Amino acid sequence: MQEVIVNGVKVYYEGFLAVNNVSFTLPKGSYLSIIGPSGCGKTSLLKAIAGLLPYEGYILRPEGPLGYMPQKGVLLPWYTLLKNLEIPLLIRGINEIEARKRVLDLLPKFGLKGFENHFPNALSGGMYQRAALLRTLLTDSELLLLDEPFGAVDALNRRKLWLYLENMRQKFNFSTIMVTHDVEEAVFLSDIIVIIHKYPGELKEIVQIDLPHPRTLQTISTDEFSSKVEYVLEKIIEENN
């Protein structure tokens, strides 16, 4: 069953064509990465899928709330971490006591225990992104839309977060579309990689990543993994010349 269908989509951003005629499908429960150089319209495409930008063409997306995580995470600086995480629950009408309980239960798993009363500006870069990711998961959405979720996280924490996300996918059956320019990250996490051209964004190639789940740190050292990374890299570099 298809969770998302994108067919011949064009997105205009501030009057300019940012994405031109992109099509792909995302089966339920899979993880799709959109990869391409900076300025190729990846973010515009993601926003169009989220229904936040007008577009031409056809997009099928699940009904109900969508977990959208913008590039910088953007927690609300005037609320504590706890309140920030409660907001997606409160907006959906879950009462405060229950929302608080759910958030407090999840904090340790994200390494945020003890920081619930901190304001976002007091968190480290890694913690901030983890919190933003947790807030996205707390939307209980079937579909997560992540815009470079680990861009601001250091290499060590980034891998931890890959593993965490991979783990969460085994527990909760959500589908994901992630925008990234980190090829290793895309290969590690994805079932499908959509490579986008420079500007305006056009579809270059769709690559299936059929490495077995659950993926672990060992996956990264396998030959299959490296050859996939190389293949995707080649496609991107080829396009830049």
Add this chain to the structure above:
Amino acid sequence: MKSLKVVEIVLTVGLFTFTLSKSTIVSVVSFFALVILLVRLVRNSQILKGVSFILFLYLWQIISSHKLVPSYILPTPSKILGIIITQSNVILPNLFATLEVTFIGFFLSILFGIILALLMHITRPIEDLIYPIAVITQSTPTIAIAPLIILWLGFGMLPKIVVVIWATFFPITVNTLLGLRTVDTDMIDVLKAISAKKRDIFKYVIFPHTLSYIITGIEISSPYAILGTLTAEWMGTTVGMGLYIRRSFSSFRLDQVFAGTIIIILFSLLMWGSATILRQRFTRYLGGEK
């Protein structure tokens, strides 16, 4: 090291005694020597800022007590303090009247300023129509417009309130508008994606963001509120500090003029100080503090 401290203290006390001298020259010279010594002794800039006001008052006291300037032109600070105490039965009713107008006027000005900004935020044409007029009101001197407003609206409270609004709404409007314009659209997008209602977006994002801008506007305007009242009272009223100062002026009671002015300065500072504390309280999150 320790003996040096003792020497400095003895020197300070000695110089202070000399400032009390009957001879004008000895008194003034020892005052400036005392200032130089204090600057050397007190290295803490916060303390020095506090000391500066006291020194200023003390120099004033020396100058007027030695009759360097005739006391009917420059009364001594101690005499002014005396006036404030002995005339409190006259000053207090006037002060209450002034504060009443100031607070009501400033409160309405905040409301008016915010509403105007909201209107201007709705669509561009409304902004284009209102903004130039708002700027014109700010380029009109309060002292020129106050008599007109009193002429139109009479001697009651209303014209004074209008003058206060006139003198203070603009920074509040401009800051509120800036706040509304600088909301991070990514924050709104996150909430839109989970189909949040407009009300929720306002409550969680737009309002908290704009609030700190509104408070900054209030902080900028706050010293002008009481000055607006004073200007209106100067032009025509039956009660208020403006009237008290003007009457004192007409009868050459400069001690009373100073007394009234100092009280006004104190309350102006008090309003500004409270607004500053309010702003710091509401923007503490920017530093990540609890």
